[in-house]
Amino acid sequence: MLSKKTKYALHALTYLGKHREEKAVLIHDIAEEHGISHKFLENILLELKKAGMLGSKKGKGGGYYLIKEPQDIPLSKVIRLLDGPIALLPCVSLNYYEPCAECKSEAECGINKVMIQVRDETLKILENKTLQDILEK
Amino acid sequence: MLSKKTKYALHALTYLGKHREEKAVLIHDIAEEHGISHKFLENILLELKKAGMLGSKKGKGGGYYLIKEPQDIPLSKVIRLLDGPIALLPCVSLNYYEPCAECKSEAECGINKVMIQVRDETLKILENKTLQDILEK
DNA sequence: ACAAACCCTATAAAAAAGATAGGGTTTATA
DNA sequence: TATAAACCCTATCTTTTTTATAGGGTTTGT
Numbered sequence: 082m083l084s085k086k087t088k089y090a091l092h093a094l095t096y097l098g099k100h101r102e103e104k105a106v107l108i109h110d111i112a113e114e115h116g117i118s119h120k121f122l123e124n125i126l127l128e129l130k131k132a133g134m135l136g137s138k139k140g141k142g143g144g145y146y147l148i149k150e151p152q153d154i155p156l157s158k159v160i161r162l163l164d165g166p167i168a169l170l171p172c173v174s175l176n177y178y179e180p181c182a183e184c185k186s187e188a189e190c191g192i193n194k195v196m197i198q199v200r201d202e203t204l205k206i207l208e209n210k211t212l213q214d215i216l217e218k
Numbered sequence: 219m220l221s222k223k224t225k226y227a228l229h230a231l232t233y234l235g236k237h238r239e240e241k242a243v244l245i246h247d248i249a250e251e252h253g254i255s256h257k258f259l260e261n262i263l264l265e266l267k268k269a270g271m272l273g274s275k276k277g278k279g280g281g282y283y284l285i286k287e288p289q290d291i292p293l294s295k296v297i298r299l300l301d302g303p304i305a306l307l308p309c310v311s312l313n314y315y316e317p318c319a320e321c322k323s324e325a326e327c328g329i330n331k332v333m334i335q336v337r338d339e340t341l342k343i344l345e346n347k348t349l350q351d352i353l354e355k
Numbered sequence: 356a357c358a359a360a361c362c363c364t365a366t367a368a369a370a371a372a373g374a375t376a377g378g379g380t381t382t383a384t385a
Numbered sequence: 386t387a388t389a390a391a392c393c394c395t396a397t398c399t400t401t402t403t404t405a406t407a408g409g410g411t412t413t414g415t
Contacts, residue, residue, distance in 0.1 A: 082306060107391075123393085143392060144391075183252040195347055199293070207336065277359070279414060279415090
């Protein structure tokens with residue numbers, strides 16, 4: 082399951098996508114719309130910004146805005162940023178690889194092999210679904 | 219990512235699958251093979267048994283054994299049992315449905331719609347991959 | 356009778372997730 | 386140029402979940 086962080090991020094991105102004609106949207110407005118803690122959401126927007134998905138403007142009249150087209154923001158990117166690996170096992174993660182303690186040899190591990198296939202199929206889905214798909218509803 | 223419970227369950231099922239000619243396999247042997255705590259593994263095997271995936275024999279000379287063909291044990295079943303929902307959101311889970319607090323209306327939520335599609339595609343994968351695939355390596 | 360091995364429940368310890376706090380910096384505008 | 390609005394940043398606290406342990410109960414082959 083997605084963490085609340087990722088869920089909130091998706092809601093925020095959706096909100097920003099719906100208000101693209103506006104210069105900047107306030108954290109406050111997004112937080113209120115979805116009943117999310119202002120401060121918690123702030124941290125999440127910060128992360129999205131650092132990852133290059135959002136732009137922001139400081140000072141009075143400032144706020145956040147999308148700096149990419151919705152079709153260029155795949156779910157895989159949002160999930161990886163806030164939740165970490167998409168793979169089901171650390172030993173098959175492309176972005177967060179770690180060996181599995183209970184596994185003597187990856188080369189001989191059948192679980193590893195199958196999970197690589199699952200990962201590849203899952204990625205196909207999550208890389209193809211984008212914010213655009215959410216906005217189209 | 220899969221929890222250790224699910225990982226251990228997959229290792230145990232794999233071990234049992236490889237030793238199907240034997241009447242019963244000891245918890246101890248599986249635990250030792252993968253460096254898992256005996257007691258923790260015991261709880262997991264119990265769950266698998268209650269779910270109808272394993273049989274057991276008590277008393278001296280007892281142990282656990284598969285009571286299904288490996289191709290009849292899909293990953294989806296193991297994951298659901300030990301980790302819970304496969305869906306990325308509670309509001310699109312088939313087996314563990316719950317509404318999302320921050321969502322005013324599922325009918326109007328674009329995230330919900332997309333996650334239903336992701337769920338269906340993911341299930342296709344996890345229902346088709348079985349213990350047999352792991353054993354074949 | 357006895358020891359081996361599964362069965363069951365409760366609790367503790369560790370890790371992760373969720374949330375809050377508090378001040379810093381920038382900027383529009385009066 | 387003072388002020389208030391709004392983002393920026395880091396640290397800490399709380400809660401929940403996961404992981405692990407404990408301790409005894411029950412069954413069964415020999």
